[in-house]
Amino acid sequence: MTKxxxxxxxxxxxxxxxxxxxxxxxxxxxxxxxPILGETIDGHRLVYLDNAATSQKPRIVLEALRRxxxxxxxxxxxxxxxxxxxxxQAYEDARARAARFIGAARPEEIVxxxxxxxxxxxxxxxxxxSVLRPGDEIATxxxxxxxxxxxxxxxxxxxxxRLVFLPLRADGQIDLDAARxxxxxxxxxxxxxxxxxxxxxxxxxxxxxxxxxxQGAVLVVDGAQSVPHMPVDVRALGADFLAFSGHxxxxxxxIGVLYGRYELLEKMPPVLFGGEMIEVVELEDSTxxxxxxxxxxxxxxxxxxVGLAAAMDYLDGIGREAIHRHxxxxxxxxxxxxxxxxxxxLYGPRQVPYxxxxxxxxxxxxxxxxxxxxxxLKTGVxxxxxxxxxxxxxxxxxxxxxxxxxxxxxxxxxxxxxxxVQSTARASLYLYNTPEDVxxxxxxxxxxxxxxxxxxx
Amino acid sequence: xxxxxxxxxxxxxxxxxxxxxxHLEDASVAVALHNPSCGDELLLELAVKDGRVQEARFTGRGxxxxxxxxxxxxxxVRGKPVAEALKMAENxxxxxxxxxxxxxxxxxxxxxxxxxxxxxxxxxxxxxxALEKGLSQAGEKACPARNEVQNEENDGRPGSK
Ligand SMILES: Cc1ncc(COP(=O)(O)O)c(C=O)c1O
Numbered sequence: 274m275t276k277x278x279x280x281x282x283x284x285x286x287x288x289x290x291x292x293x294x295x296x297x298x299x300x301x302x303x304x305x306x307x308p309i310l311g312e313t314i315d316g317h318r319l320v321y322l323d324n325a326a327t328s329q330k331p332r333i334v335l336e337a338l339r340r341x342x343x344x345x346x347x348x349x350x351x352x353x354x355x356x357x358x359x360x361x362q363a364y365e366d367a368r369a370r371a372a373r374f375i376g377a378a379r380p381e382e383i384v385x386x387x388x389x390x391x392x393x394x395x396x397x398x399x400x401x402x403s404v405l406r407p408g409d410e411i412a413t414x415x416x417x418x419x420x421x422x423x424x425x426x427x428x429x430x431x432x433x434x435r436l437v438f439l440p441l442r443a444d445g446q447i448d449l450d451a452a453r454x455x456x457x458x459x460x461x462x463x464x465x466x467x468x469x470x471x472x473x474x475x476x477x478x479x480x481x482x483x484x485x486x487x488q489g490a491v492l493v494v495d496g497a498q499s500v501p502h503m504p505v506d507v508r509a510l511g512a513d514f515l516a517f518s519g520h521x522x523x524x525x526x527x528i529g530v531l532y533g534r535y536e537l538l539e540k541m542p543p544v545l546f547g548g549e550m551i552e553v554v555e556l557e558d559s560t561x562x563x564x565x566x567x568x569x570x571x572x573x574x575x576x577x578x579v580g581l582a583a584a585m586d587y588l589d590g591i592g593r594e595a596i597h598r599h600x601x602x603x604x605x606x607x608x609x610x611x612x613x614x615x616x617x618x619l620y621g622p623r624q625v626p627y628x629x630x631x632x633x634x635x636x637x638x639x640x641x642x643x644x645x646x647x648x649x650l651k652t653g654v655x656x657x658x659x660x661x662x663x664x665x666x667x668x669x670x671x672x673x674x675x676x677x678x679x680x681x682x683x684x685x686x687x688x689x690x691x692x693x694v695q696s697t698a699r700a701s702l703y704l705y706n707t708p709e710d711v712x713x714x715x716x717x718x719x720x721x722x723x724x725x726x727x728x729x730x
Numbered sequence: 731x732x733x734x735x736x737x738x739x740x741x742x743x744x745x746x747x748x749x750x751x752x753h754l755e756d757a758s759v760a761v762a763l764h765n766p767s768c769g770d771e772l773l774l775e776l777a778v779k780d781g782r783v784q785e786a787r788f789t790g791r792g793x794x795x796x797x798x799x800x801x802x803x804x805x806x807v808r809g810k811p812v813a814e815a816l817k818m819a820e821n822x823x824x825x826x827x828x829x830x831x832x833x834x835x836x837x838x839x840x841x842x843x844x845x846x847x848x849x850x851x852x853x854x855x856x857x858x859x860a861l862e863k864g865l866s867q868a869g870e871k872a873c874p875a876r877n878e879v880q881n882e883e884n885d886g887r888p889g890s891k
Pocket of ligand 1: 469
């Protein structure tokens, strides 16, 4: 059941705390699932707010890894013994699990990769290089993570295609009016992040899919920051490719997914050659397996896939709509708390929900479950600076209070330039974060200001 | 892990009142370095003549540790023979790897506390990476036929002593 967000409450500035307890998860029941949250940092409770970099792992995932290695471990496909059969079964079950998780039509649309970066490189190298001709266009934005920009730059260079940047509105959201003009007959590929890892903006993916498809182009979605946090259905969104990482969604590092519509995967040549991706190998040439196997040369991260499937079970056990609702409520609260910190500059939208695309001031329907790709919500990614304090220095002082945030350019240097900053601090939320974590951040920020005032004499 | 070990007064002083910030008209080498993980940028300019670092200036943007380290560096190597400047870089590096603070480091010894903050060591080393790169470039460039460069006297810019 989709519960409506308490939109009025969140937007009403007269209410001091927009926190709507009904939207929050019972985090007291969730936190014990994550052993690492019991760590103390220099005597302080760990307040982990670096989830956009990587999430923590629940015990159930750690146990799945352990169980696999203790009971089922073997290489996949290669042997006929019992363990090989179990390992192969577990690996293929994980593929089917991932397909279900994102609404793919069939398991063979799931290619296991090391993560988002490798998945995007695979599309750029295999799909991009085979379809792009000189003068063709790849539409993307300045807000992309480097992993959804640099591979396209390389592909553009190799093919003679051109990069076209869809402009952003002042709040960082893609300007759909401009996108309508810029996505044209030369556009072959539109590649965008579903959720920005700096601004937390949710791209109007479904609309972009329509624009791309109307021109016969494909839509490549970087789902690294969306798939972990909200329901994502590739067919509802119209995504032709979707990339995401296991480690940002409670899964292990070193495993991720490239989803591709099967007829597109079929057009793609392999880029990694070797064991288990071939059909017949002659001395001078070879033939290759069908997708997805032709893209998984070498021994894959079998245990990682098993762990990722466990993470998907875990997230669905709690419910991705519930997780999204929790994070949205917490984000609204965090925005309110951060707005009270003097000298703090926040980048990106300052409200959830906020004005939809198309330049109007109206607030889109937030319904997170109904239209997960709708551009109505800001997610729990909060980039900011405190005036006069370099984000690195800030992060060090926050760390001394047990508050883990990221500081830097977040692998988004063009976006930093667009924002007119060199770097920012970034706090990012997940299902196990609480209003108390947000309070701890606000308190630590106040302390940091005080600290630098003191040491600066 | 005390913050005060990291943010010593002298470090904050260099951060807020950087010495030798700016450009050199007669730079023999200019090295631009950039810490790709945090985005810090540094341009170090060196005037090297007769086997000595005559002057060092820097510009850039970065955290207190990287900027203070650069500021201290420019003071420390000024007038030093190249070999001595390189030795100083080596000593500084060793200190940041947990070695003792050598006596001749002056203000730079205040950066010893960075050892306890492993994620910040790169910040402190940025300027020194630039120095070593610059001195090796200057060494390659140096040739006896090189025109005599007018040796600038104290120009009264802030920080020049
Ligand atoms: C939006 C976005 N895209 C891509 C990536 C790259 O993910 P990975 O490092 O797991 O390949 C990240 C993570 O840092 C991200 O936030």
